Amino acid sequence: MTDFATLIEADKGQAARTIQILDVNIFEDWLRNQPDSVRNFVNAYKFVANPESYLILPVVTGQGKADKSEQGDFTVVAGVIDHKKLDPWALAKLGGKLPEGKYRLAGASAKNALFSWLIPQHEFDTYKELPDRQGPSVLLVKGEIAQVDDAVRQAEATALVRDMVNTPAADMGPDKIEEIVEQLAEKHGADLKVTRGDTLEKHFPMIHGVGKAAMREHAPRLIELKWGNANHPKIAVVGKGVTFDSGGLSMKSPAGMLIMKKDMGGAAHAIALAKMIMETKLPVQLHLLVPAVENSVDGHALRPGDVLHSRKGLTVEIGNTDAEGRLVLGDALTLASEEEPEMIFDFATLTGAARVALGPDLPALFCNNDDMAAGLVASGEEEDDPLWRMPLWARYEYRLNSAIADTNNVATGAFAGCITAALFLQKFVPGEISWAHFDTYAWRPASKAGRPKGGEALGLRASWNYLKARYTN
Template sequence: MTDFKTLIEADKGQAARTIQILDVTIFEDWLKEQPDSIRNIVKAYKFVANPESYLILPVTSGKGKDKDSEQGDFTVVAGVNNHKRLDPWALAKLGGKLPEGKYRLADASAKDALFGWLIPQHEFDQYKELPDRQGPSVLLVKDEIGKVDEAVRQAEATALVRDMVNTPAADMGPDKLEDIAEKLSEAHGADLKVTRGDTLEKNFPMIHGVGKAAMRDHAPRLIELKWGKADAPKIAIVGKGVTFDSGGLSMKSPAGMLIMKKDMGGAAHAIALAKLIMEAKLPVQLHLLVPAVENSVDGHALRPGDILQSRKGLTVEIGNTDAEGRLVLGDALTLAGEEEPELIIDFATLTGAARVALGPDLPAMFCSDEDMAAGLLDSGNQQDDPLWRMPLWSRYEYRLNSPVADTNNVAVGSFAGCITAALFLKKFVPDDIPWAHFDTYAWRPASKAGRPKGGEALGLRASWDYLKARYCK
């Protein structure tokens, strides 16, 4: 894991290169103040201070030359959306691309952009040989130094999600999810309980039913972590941990299976959020639940038309074995509700329908409580980690009807797939407990500044900001 703490230092007047932050409203005024040599370079590169653009320039002013020359005789100009208030991703292009060395912002505050400086300097490189890599780019900050710990925590949590999702399923099975949870519990003095294999059948029959086809090599399990003081408010965080999804007997196409190592992305988000909660010592009782399975195929595999019992007591007809995530979450959500928490948040890479509706960048958020929904949406906007609320439209519940069981795990037809999936989950959550469900992609199909193609944390920083605002008053 990248040592993010080394990438930001307190500014004590060290030698450093200067980064001048510009936006289009002040660019022309800035350009007029530059010598002809600088104006010619700027015009030659057609730099106009668009967001996520930057330009390296030679040092020309005697005022800055002595310090800057020790770092290589150049300065940087960078374009942003708003030079007065940097957003979390404003420095992402710089953090990932500038040569190694130390930098300071001229006439701009970095406090809201520290995360974006840090996270681009992390790379998932466990499976490739790399040439000698340049050293880190270090940002010097003054008044913002108190924000560094929070930025580091968020960067570490985001990197954890990305690394877990990017790891091949052969190395990120249910046992590995358990190992990660165990290390986390040891680091923070939490209690860990794991129910594995055939012992699941009695109390967690849907987790067992989905995972039994991989019993020999990748035994299913329910991972539970508890942390916090007994008198603190209880919260439950649940994450779908399907470490590989073949679709079961309702098998996916080869193209559909190509990135199904990411189907444990919900578990990665839940574990990372638990890490943030414990590291910041949020005043809550945390209950983390990760149903971890591989959806595989053998003679014991779940069949379309089978009927499963659930921990809640509802019987579920299996209309499609590729709708397995909602089954394992159903048992985990039932257990979470039994502990009567103040709120429940779950993360799951649940439906392709959510991606059709909202694309890869926007998690579909379903929420049973208006205040909770408003808080989460506001936090998503504040953190530039946006969410989009979708309706728990009860008039679609009939689409889950089964003639032979209490419910089917899939709806008839292809309409409103992410809504009916959320309505299925809602059956396992007590009506009086505020609940938010994130149908997140956990994947970035194309790179952006600081956000490489591959595993991605979507909704993590929004939910963390919401919990901080709610419990750190």
């Protein structure tokens, strides 16, 4: 894991190169005041201070020649949306891209943008040595120093999600997820309980039903971590941990399975959020629940048309074995609700329908509490980690009806798939408990500045900053 804490230092006047922050509104005035050599260099590279652009300018002597000193002195000009208030991703093009060394900003404060300096300097290199790796780019800060610890914490949590999701299923099975949670429990003095294998059948029959086909090699389990002071409010965080989703007997196509190692992305989000809660000693009682299974195929595999019992007592007809995530979440949400928490968050890579509706960058948020939903959306806007609230439209509940069981696990027809999935989950959460369900993609199909293709944390920083504001003010 990248040592993010070394990438930002307090500015005590130490030698550093300057990053001049510009936007298109002040660019012409800035350029007009530069010497001819700088203007010619900027114009030659057609730099106009567009957001996410930067240019390295050589330091010149009075003769107009580049300084050939061993330090290779230079300055940087960088374009942003608004130089007066940097957005949370404003520095993403710079962190990790600039040559090794120390830098300080001119013309702007790094407040609220420290995370975007840090996270680009993390790369997933478990399986190959990445070329052209250089030393760190270190940012010097003054008034922003109070934000550094939280920015580092968010970068570490984001990197954890990315690394867990990027790791192939052969190396990120239910046992590995258990190991990661166990290490967190040991570090923070939390209690850990794991229910594995056939012992699930009596108390968590839906988790057992989904995971039993992989029992021999990748036994299913429910991983529980409890932490915090008994006098503090209870919160539960639940994460879908399907470590690989073949679709079961309702098997996906080869193309559909290609990135299904990411189907434990909800678990990665939940674990990363729990990590931040414990690291900051947020005044809550935390209950982390991760149902970890592989949705596989053998002679014991769940069949379409089967009926599963659930921990809640509802019977569920299986209309599609590829709608397995909501099944394992149902048992976990029931257990979480039994503890009567103040709120429940669940994270899941649940439906393709959410991606069709909102695309890969925008998680669908379902919430039964308007104030909580508004707070989460506002936190997402502030952190540039956006969420979009979708309706728990009760008039679609009939589409989950079953002729032989209390409910089906899928709706009839193709419409409103993410809504009916959320309505299924809602059956396992009492209405008096505030509940937020994040239908997140946990994947980035194309790279952006600071956001490489692959595993991604979407909704993590929004939910963390909501909890932090709620429980520390």
